[in-house]
Amino acid sequence: MTTESKPAPALSAPPTAPSATHHPQLTERQQARRRRIIEAATGLAGRGGFDAVQMREVAEASSVALGTLYRYFPSKVHLLVATMHDQLERLHETLRRRPPTEDDPAARVVRTLMRAFRAMQREPHLADAMVRALIFADRSVNAEVAAVSRLTTAIIVDAMGLPGPATAEQLAAVRVIEHTWHSALVTWLSGRASIAQVRADVETACRLIARPAA
Amino acid sequence: MTTESKPAPALSAPPTAPSATHHPQLTERQQARRRRIIEAATGLAGRGGFDAVQMREVAEASSVALGTLYRYFPSKVHLLVATMHDQLERLHETLRRRPPTEDDPAARVVRTLMRAFRAMQREPHLADAMVRALIFADRSVNAEVAAVSRLTTAIIVDAMGLPGPATAEQLAAVRVIEHTWHSALVTWLSGRASIAQVRADVETACRLIARPAA
DNA sequence: CGCGAATGTAGAACAAGTTTCAGACTGGGT
């Protein structure tokens, strides 16, 4: 069939590819289905968080049979990670349009992450569903999680606004910032850390940008 | 900082208190039961990870009725977080006996965390179960998660081996180190990061100890 | 001792994620 790209698994299930917004190997109707499913998941997650995203409800809300839902997204976690990918792409787009204006790279990264954080505060349930899925994901979701991770890294590196490519030092700092970001988010979502605390943690981690290794 | 809204139930269920190894308000038999349950969970987790810890099996392996298991640990996540607490206490004890000998506080913290990491490498499935439960825990597990967090912080601060109490700066660094530690562990457990990468991330985060804010 | 509340037991019942299956539908190739 026309879906011959490269890794060509024997089966031809619609691969929940960790790629861009546009999933080229899907037909129009399939793209539309996929979109409807993610929108349904987003909606349900928005009211009620992780637990409120029930596969049967997602299927019904997106007018798709349960079996079909599972063909598109092999598990609830896959679905929510794809939802996060979708949201991150929107965010990335927004940020690209209005990049942070601070002078210092570290300050720009802090600002950018706090903008993302504010978006999450607007939809805490949605954030809960997505973040919990992301960190709970096991190996079977690796490809999709890696895609989200790449996107996140890209957002941070973009925010740094470096003239050239990032150095190894800088990439190491970005990794720690990303770790801190995810983990701090989790503590905030669970109500164990305040908004101010999240900001403080992000700022602490971002110090690593300005201060390379000895 | 806590949203403790639990209106002190009239019942006197054995509180899975986030306290020390010894749960004083339990009778002998109850302490023994609790211990048996945690040991069963540890065993099952050791072979098979999070998914292998099935509540029915835990109940059977610890010779306790399912209902009783749920009385001691209100959910699987509670049980696994308690298991992690138990393991951390052992680790803390071991570390207390043989503290790290490096000169630099940052180096001591790195060494300590890598020792903990090595323990996890010996039992990757167990580590998987405990860490996934810890990060997936929702608000209902806050007290227990907070206890684990306190223990972790204590381990790191101990490793720093400061003469006096830690400064605010240092505590901020410890927070980021802890975030990095948890998140890096998750990526390792999912096979998305190598052992070397975890070490590198921890080392990067530990730079914050030596380099206070401007 | 002997009661009553708290605790424990066995097992059914329930909820939600996941799998399976038989049949209807679609779409491209001959």
Place this chain on the structure above:
DNA sequence: ACCCAGTCTGAAACTTGTTCTACATTCGCG
């Protein structure tokens, strides 16, 4: 137009976490 492989549907079945129920045991204590 026909056919086949691949999809989609609807519904049931299966799994495992969680709750509930009815009864038995234990424990503190008057």
